[in-house]
Amino acid sequence: MPAYDAVVPREVRAFLHEANRRIERFHGRIPGFVPCDFEGAYNVLKALAESGVAPGNLLCEWGSGFGVVACLAAMLEFDASGIEIERELVGAAYKLAAAFELPVEYICGSFIPPGHAAEPSDEFAWLSMDTSGDMDLAPDDLDIVFAYPWPDEERFICDLFERHCAVGAVLVTYHGGEVFRLRRKMASRAVPRA
Numbered sequence: 074m075p076a077y078d079a080v081v082p083r084e085v086r087a088f089l090h091e092a093n094r095r096i097e098r099f100h101g102r103i104p105g106f107v108p109c110d111f112e113g114a115y116n117v118l119k120a121l122a123e124s125g126v127a128p129g130n131l132l133c134e135w136g137s138g139f140g141v142v143a144c145l146a147a148m149l150e151f152d153a154s155g156i157e158i159e160r161e162l163v164g165a166a167y168k169l170a171a172a173f174e175l176p177v178e179y180i181c182g183s184f185i186p187p188g189h190a191a192e193p194s195d196e197f198a199w200l201s202m203d204t205s206g207d208m209d210l211a212p213d214d215l216d217i218v219f220a221y222p223w224p225d226e227e228r229f230i231c232d233l234f235e236r237h238c239a240v241g242a243v244l245v246t247y248h249g250g251e252v253f254r255l256r257r258k259m260a261s262r263a264v265p266r267a
């Protein structure tokens with residue numbers, strides 16, 4: 074899904090200006106944190122909100138970094154949260170959301186749920202394979218998941234979504250440039266007997 078060129082409202086631009094200023098000051102402290110295209114994310118979430126494709130309003134940003142996408146989702150009336158493994162980023166995300174009075178919950182922990190068995194091939198540069206997932210943000214409660222995976226992490230994120238999220242849930246991923254992908258989990262179809 075290419076991020077279309079909708080006009081981002083003035084209050085969203087003001088929020089992003091401040092978010093980018095804080096991110097610039099933070100720059101490089103945690104190499105695994107790289108921000109996505111926030112205006113593109115806003116437009117994709119807006120289109121998603123208007124489409125009625127997601128089964129509900131509960132959105133979680135997996136690997137939320139500065140928590141900007143979760144904040145944008147809250148501005149669009151999603152019930153938004155984020156989960157992030159780096160404590161310093163969780164603190165920064167809370168401060169940013171509080172500065173704009175946005176009701177976003179951030180959890181310090183892993184979005185990989187306890188008991189998720191890693192395959193021997195599951196080794197990545199940035200994605201932490203920690204499984205200290207928080208059950209308050211159980212994947213099968215979520216209607217929408219947002220993630221920004223590195224290219225080698227994309228398959229793992231999709232498998233995680235497929236295995237743990239509910240039928241009907243939507244996965245939004247960012248892939249650099251203007252590219253976002255939306256997937257919806259479908260019920261598996263029974264194979265008719267011959």
Ligand SMILES: C[S@@+](CC[C@H](N)C(=O)[O-])C[C@H]1O[C@@H](n2cnc3c(N)ncnc32)[C@H](O)[C@@H]1O
Nearest residue numbers: 106107108109136137138157158183184200201
């Ligand atoms: C590419 S950054 C994206 C940040 C944010 N979503 C954005 O788009 O601006 C990925 C984030 O995932 C976090 N992360 C990596 N593995 C994680 C895990 N297992 N659970 C939670 N967060 C994780 C990293 O610390 C990093 O902040």
